[in-house]
Amino acid sequence: MSSSDMRTITVIGSGLIGRSWAMVFLSGGFSVKIYDNQPGQSAKAVTEIRKQLQELQDARMLRGQLDATQQLALLSGYEDLALALEGAFFIQESVFEQLDVKQSVFQDIERLVGSDVILSSSTSCLVPSKVFSKVQNRSRCLVSHPVNPPYYVKLVELVPHPDTAAAVMDAAHSLMTTVGQAPVRLRKEIDGFALNRVQAAVIAESWRLVQDGVISVEDIDLVMSEGLGMRYAFIGPMETMHLNAPAGLEDYMQRYGEGITRILTSFGPVPDFSGSEGAKSIVSDMCQLIPGDQQHLLARMERRDRLLMGLARLKKDH
Numbered sequence: 001m002s003s004s005d006m007r008t009i010t011v012i013g014s015g016l017i018g019r020s021w022a023m024v025f026l027s028g029g030f031s032v033k034i035y036d037n038q039p040g041q042s043a044k045a046v047t048e049i050r051k052q053l054q055e056l057q058d059a060r061m062l063r064g065q066l067d068a069t070q071q072l073a074l075l076s077g078y079e080d081l082a083l084a085l086e087g088a089f090f091i092q093e094s095v096f097e098q099l100d101v102k103q104s105v106f107q108d109i110e111r112l113v114g115s116d117v118i119l120s121s122s123t124s125c126l127v128p129s130k131v132f133s134k135v136q137n138r139s140r141c142l143v144s145h146p147v148n149p150p151y152y153v154k155l156v157e158l159v160p161h162p163d164t165a166a167a168v169m170d171a172a173h174s175l176m177t178t179v180g181q182a183p184v185r186l187r188k189e190i191d192g193f194a195l196n197r198v199q200a201a202v203i204a205e206s207w208r209l210v211q212d213g214v215i216s217v218e219d220i221d222l223v224m225s226e227g228l229g230m231r232y233a234f235i236g237p238m239e240t241m242h243l244n245a246p247a248g249l250e251d252y253m254q255r256y257g258e259g260i261t262r263i264l265t266s267f268g269p270v271p272d273f274s275g276s277e278g279a280k281s282i283v284s285d286m287c288q289l290i291p292g293d294q295q296h297l298l299a300r301m302e303r304r305d306r307l308l309m310g311l312a313r314l315k316k317d318h
């Protein structure tokens with residue numbers, strides 16, 4: 001096994017998230033080897049990344065100290081797993097979200113790398129104890145869960161396996177910070193991690209409010225985009241409360257804690273998200289606002305990414 005100089009990272013899987021990870025690591029000046037088991041796929045990813053780096057440079061949104069040409073020179077595509085892993089100190093897996101696929105990918109990887117190499121998974125919905133159950137040495141394994149698109153939305157949830165070494169969590173945290181992401185640590189694994197659990201709570205109450213006839217689909221989205229979301233791009237729920245009472249969080253809870261508890265006890269059960277009449281009517285209302293065909297959806301996705309780019313720029317300057 002060739003010794004690593006801590007400058008090379010291998011990305012396994014060259015889809016949407018694998019390509020984004022590659023660009024994030026390139027921006028930090030790391031050599032990136034991107035691998036995909038689909039013939040031609042990693043070469044396609046390299047071509048796509050070249051195009052995106054150039055576009056980002058033209059838009060003055062390229063991250064890092066190196067220009068697009070310098071970053072591209074650090075990138076290489078592979079169809080051979082052993083060659084792709086050679087020299088890497090950190091492996092970021094981003095293959096299909098299928099437990100058996102991830103388990104066998106990590107089994108293959110472990111056979112080919114040295115014992116000090118960190119194995120990291122991008123999984124959104126699978127807990128580390130499942131993803132890494134076929135790995136022998138799980139002390140060097142963790143989930144690094146990104147948010148789409150990682151180039152503008154920088155949060156990375158670091159989730160340990162019960163056996164993960166503290167030094168491995170520290171190394172991943174430090175790497176993510178170095179490349180300009182915003183890592184957070186979970187202290188133990190839990191279904192949905194933190195982000196998707198909070199998101200599920202927001203989705204559930206929004207769904208119930210519409211289904212119960214309290215508010216329209218259009219207006220509940222405005223509650224977030226013109227209300228809560230304005231603050232949440234810069235401060236979280238804890239700081240929001242801390243700043244919303246003259247004497248801080250304790251004062252806030254004295255004033256509003258009872259009301260929050262009362263509201264929480266009035267929340268309904270987990271909604272029916274499909275099948276029911278109510279669910280069909282929510283889908284139909286949404287499609288009235290934004291038709292569900294490719295053309296309309298792609299246009300709105302482009303708008304979302306353009307606005308996220310602007311927001312990322314604003315956050316960088318403050």
Ligand SMILES: NC(=O)c1ccc[n+]([C@@H]2O[C@H](COP(=O)([O-])OP(=O)(O)OC[C@H]3O[C@@H](n4cnc5c(N)ncnc54)[C@H](O)[C@@H]3O)[C@@H](O)[C@H]2O)c1
Nearest residue numbers: 013014015016017036037038094095096097122123124148
């Ligand atoms: N898309 C998102 O919004 C998002 C956000 C956070 C995390 N994730 C997670 O990232 C991972 C990848 O998601 P994606 O959206 O990029 O998927 P994708 O389908 O775009 O890409 C997956 C890639 O992995 C390759 N692949 C499949 N099996 C492989 C194998 N055995 N070896 C090597 N390559 C293999 C495929 O050819 C494909 O190119 C998933 O675990 C997903 O849950 C996705």
Ligand SMILES: *[C@@H]1O[C@H](CO)[C@@H](O)[C@H](O)[C@H]1NC(C)=O
Nearest residue numbers: 115116117137139140165168
């Ligand atoms: C297991 O991984 C840890 C963390 O990378 C490493 O320090 C240790 O040497 C490994 N143990 C074995 C038996 O390979």
